[in-house]
Amino acid sequence: MSLxxxxxxxxxxxxxxxxxxxxxxxxxxxxxxxxxxxxxxxxLSTLYKLMQAFSCSPDALLMDTARVKTDAVLKQTLExxxxxxxxxxxxxxxxxxxxxxxxxxxLAFQNPDRPWFxxxxxxxxxxxxxxxxxxEDEPKTPEKTP
Numbered sequence: 211m212s213l214x215x216x217x218x219x220x221x222x223x224x225x226x227x228x229x230x231x232x233x234x235x236x237x238x239x240x241x242x243x244x245x246x247x248x249x250x251x252x253x254l255s256t257l258y259k260l261m262q263a264f265s266c267s268p269d270a271l272l273m274d275t276a277r278v279k280t281d282a283v284l285k286q287t288l289e290x291x292x293x294x295x296x297x298x299x300x301x302x303x304x305x306x307x308x309x310x311x312x313x314x315x316x317l318a319f320q321n322p323d324r325p326w327f328x329x330x331x332x333x334x335x336x337x338x339x340x341x342x343x344x345x346e347d348e349p350k351t352p353e354k355t356p
Contacts, residue, residue, distance in 0.1 A: 214248035220264040220271070221246075223290065235259040262269045265293070 232239040275283045293302050
């Protein structure tokens with residue numbers, strides 16, 4: 211995402227129109243419109259006003275997701291999630307946790323060098339020798355009956 215796309219996304223996350231963003235930042239509506247269309251280069255003071263209005267970091271506002279690694283995009287996405295209500299944060303945590311567990315399980319099945327359970331490949335020796343069977347040649351003692 212470009213700067214303009216980030217501005218539009220943050221504005222929409224807040225539920226603001228361009229006019230509402232202009233009122234909160236003191237930036238003219240026409241300038242916000244141009245910034246969202248990636249026309250022109252904003253002044254540093256304009257960027258500070260936007261970061262203050264959106265309560266975001268410089269990384270989050272300026273990051274071009276097409277040019278950075280996935281970890282940076284993930285970090286930015288999780289930063290956005292911190293603004294959500296507590297109940298939604300818990301849902302996101304639960305979804306991510308379950309997804310990570312599912313991925314780990316899938317990887318265990320795909321990688322034969324990473325056993326997910328123990329399989330014994332060599333026959334085991336008995337721990338104790340089995341007791342000898344009584345010889346059939348030996349007489350059995352009859353039971354006494356009353």
